[in-house]
Amino acid sequence: MLRSYSKALKKYAVFQGRTTRAEYWWFMLTLVFLLLLGLFIDEALGYPIDGPVQPVTGLIWLVHLFPTLAIQARRLHDIGRTGWWQLLAVVPLGLIVLIIFYATASESGPNIYGQVPAETSSAGRPSHSAAQIAPEVVDQLEKIAALKASGVLDQEEFQRLKSTLLGQKS
Structure with missing residues (x-):
């Protein structure tokens, strides 16, 4: 989980290439956890959740903006789509389409965006695949x-x- 998260942060400005479904979802799960933790800290500091300002949560969101856009672009590349499909997020029901795209299985071979990303085992070594x-x-x-x-x-x-x-x- 943390390996996928740290790998995505290291590639915060890499919009080329591909990323696996697992790496994407582990990153997103970690980000959701951090945002919830930020909301909890904001509440403890006296900034209500329904208030206009949550400084800790806002900082977490800001720090993760580019890594999130980059990993989403690489995930879309992994299914053979351009990263520009992220713009669907501003269209009604576009997020539903994007979630389906992010959950779609990877293309099985190399595509125009690069080689199949190597899956890693829990020990951090490439798996047999x-x-x-x-x-x-x-x-x-x-x-x-x-x-x-x-x-x-x-x-x-x-x-x-x-x-x-x-x-x-x-």
Whole structure:
């Protein structure tokens, strides 16, 4: 939990690349916990929750503004969408669509935003799903991902080619 949170804070200005569903949700859970803690501290300091000012909560929100925007952009990249989809938050019912996007499973292979982010085990080491792939295979995967993104390949053909490249049975 804290590993995902600290990793997201270290990448506070990185809007490129991808992030896993787990990393995103652990960061958001930690942020919600910190905001609730901030509200509790504000209340203890004499700033009512329904009052116009909550300085501790406001500071927590301000410190996490850019890291939140960055991790949301990377999460959207992980499902093959541009980070600009975050603008849906200002549209009625847009947050519901964004929550669905954030909960959507990652694209299984490389996409135009980068490689599949490596999952890490509880010990902090890459899990077995993040096996090393030869650079020439990665290049080929990127090419077929681009063909899929441009509509030249359908999902079935993309999966077949990807499985062939990775040496898996289709």
